[in-house]
Amino acid sequence: MRIDPPGPPLRALPGLLRKLAVDRLGMMRDAAGLGDAVRVSMGPKKLYIFNRPDYAKHVLADNSDNYHKGIGLVQSRRVLGDGLLTSDGETWREQRRIVQPAFKPGRINQQAAAVAEEAAKLVALLRGHEGGGPVDVLQEVTGLTLGVLGRTLLDSNLTAHESLAHSFEEVQDQAMLEMVSQGTVPAWLPLPPQARFRRARRELYRVADLLVADRRSRMADGGPGDDALSRIIVAADRRRDDPARARNRLREELVTLLLAGHETTASTLGWTLHLLERHPEVRDRVRAEARAALGDGVPGPEDLHRLTYTTMVVQEAMRLFPPVWILPRVAQQRDVVGGYTVSAGSDVLVCPYIMHRHPGLWEDPERFDPERFEPRQTADRPRYAYIPFGAGPRFCVGSNLGMMEAVFVTALVTRDLDLRTVAGHRAVAEPMLSLRMRGGLPMTVSTAR
Numbered sequence: 001m002r003i004d005p006p007g008p009p010l011r012a013l014p015g016l017l018r019k020l021a022v023d024r025l026g027m028m029r030d031a032a033g034l035g036d037a038v039r040v041s042m043g044p045k046k047l048y049i050f051n052r053p054d055y056a057k058h059v060l061a062d063n064s065d066n067y068h069k070g071i072g073l074v075q076s077r078r079v080l081g082d083g084l085l086t087s088d089g090e091t092w093r094e095q096r097r098i099v100q101p102a103f104k105p106g107r108i109n110q111q112a113a114a115v116a117e118e119a120a121k122l123v124a125l126l127r128g129h130e131g132g133g134p135v136d137v138l139q140e141v142t143g144l145t146l147g148v149l150g151r152t153l154l155d156s157n158l159t160a161h162e163s164l165a166h167s168f169e170e171v172q173d174q175a176m177l178e179m180v181s182q183g184t185v186p187a188w189l190p191l192p193p194q195a196r197f198r199r200a201r202r203e204l205y206r207v208a209d210l211l212v213a214d215r216r217s218r219m220a221d222g223g224p225g226d227d228a229l230s231r232i233i234v235a236a237d238r239r240r241d242d243p244a245r246a247r248n249r250l251r252e253e254l255v256t257l258l259l260a261g262h263e264t265t266a267s268t269l270g271w272t273l274h275l276l277e278r279h280p281e282v283r284d285r286v287r288a289e290a291r292a293a294l295g296d297g298v299p300g301p302e303d304l305h306r307l308t309y310t311t312m313v314v315q316e317a318m319r320l321f322p323p324v325w326i327l328p329r330v331a332q333q334r335d336v337v338g339g340y341t342v343s344a345g346s347d348v349l350v351c352p353y354i355m356h357r358h359p360g361l362w363e364d365p366e367r368f369d370p371e372r373f374e375p376r377q378t379a380d381r382p383r384y385a386y387i388p389f390g391a392g393p394r395f396c397v398g399s400n401l402g403m404m405e406a407v408f409v410t411a412l413v414t415r416d417l418d419l420r421t422v423a424g425h426r427a428v429a430e431p432m433l434s435l436r437m438r439g440g441l442p443m444t445v446s447t448a449r
Helices: 012-024 024-032 054-061 089-103 105-110 112-127 136-153 162-183 192-222 230-238 242-277 281-293 303-307 310-321 400-415
Strands: 036-042 045-050 067-069 325-332 336-339 341-343 349-352 417-421 428-433 433-438 442-447
Touching: 012 024, 012 045, 024 428, 045 054, 045 336, 054 325, 054 336, 054 349, 067 112, 067 336, 089 105, 089 230, 105 162, 105 442, 112 400, 112 417, 112 442, 136 162, 136 242, 136 400, 162 192, 162 242, 162 336, 162 442, 192 230, 192 400, 230 242, 242 281, 242 310, 242 400, 242 417, 242 433, 281 310, 281 433, 310 400, 400 417
Parallel strands: 045 349
Antiparallel strands: 036 045, 067 325, 325 349, 336 341, 417 442, 428 433
16 A cells, blocks of 8 residues: 655645755755655655654665665766766766775775874964954865865875865855756856856866876876775776776766865864854863873874764764765655655655754754763664764765864864854855855964963
8 A cells, every 4th residue: 555755735835845945954844844754746756855764774775776866966967977976876886896995994094194284284274364364264174175185085286276165166056056946947058157167167177187197197107006096097997998988987086086075074174163162161171182182293093092072072063064964865666665655766865964953863952962972872872863974885985084084173173273253153054965154164263272
């Protein structure tokens, strides 16, 4: 027997769909208010929203082959093509096999010195603004994450390519426009957003081509390294049957790595530093732990186990503001999730932002409380109640590097500096491909006492 999840009353549907364009988080909150499984009809299309750990586990892990990438990510294919973030099936499995060795724990531990050095550079850069006007901390941590990405995964210097962050913003803006318009705005129309998107895409491809050419030149002298860029270059060179397609795939996979490798960590750091400024008692505990664990030095891989409270702070920041705020899928075949029928071709959403605030899973869910992640409190929590890096086979391949980076930067910045948000500034979550902070994070800088 067919059982459909409940949906909004007909009179509420226009308002709910309007929020898809102007307030996506508000739409998800409204939908969650109808239950843990919700169906929204949009003409001939159906959208299912699942907000329980066991439902999420079914879609993301148990029957993951039935659920391919969905809205938002599909629209990103105009830039990312069939890169790791947007591909499915055997294409995705091949790409994952190629880059996976670059993310092995042993290799990531070897990158700890590079991460710590970039974090120390950020502290020095911010200290240069001491006593002056406000600095956009989000912009600076974005620069840091690009620097770390270049050194740890690409064996390349990204500091010379300042256009990357802005170009990715333009690409995400266009992807979201296409998502909410469901493709009704033709890509060829000479509208300002379309023109900005095309310029951004050309710039991203230009940078990708330069990085590949530089890495090829160095590989010709010293052979390929163990970095991710070397691996995808070698894999592309093996595709001799269609050189043009191999070249495009190489470009798409590199642009995907550039986006995924810096955007989510920059978002996490922005929200973490904002929350620490809002909660001075937590900030003081992080500072005390960093000074006790690190002294005046920089952290190494062994220090992750000593920065336990700082790690919990980052985890709690990702609970409230998960960098991967939504996991969109499309059902390939008819399925049953938690007793509810999902029709083939339907869009399916699992929303970590909403599930991380589920009152049935988290006590006082809107409160910032890092101690939720003490081992005693996590032991009985459902595995899929907390999925800031996604889950199942498509669990973020860079999660270990991202956590190391976020913890090291949080510890060093908090140990050495006091950051104060500019009066009147309000941090607003902007749900794009990651959960960005709209308008940046303007803060003043002083030396921590």
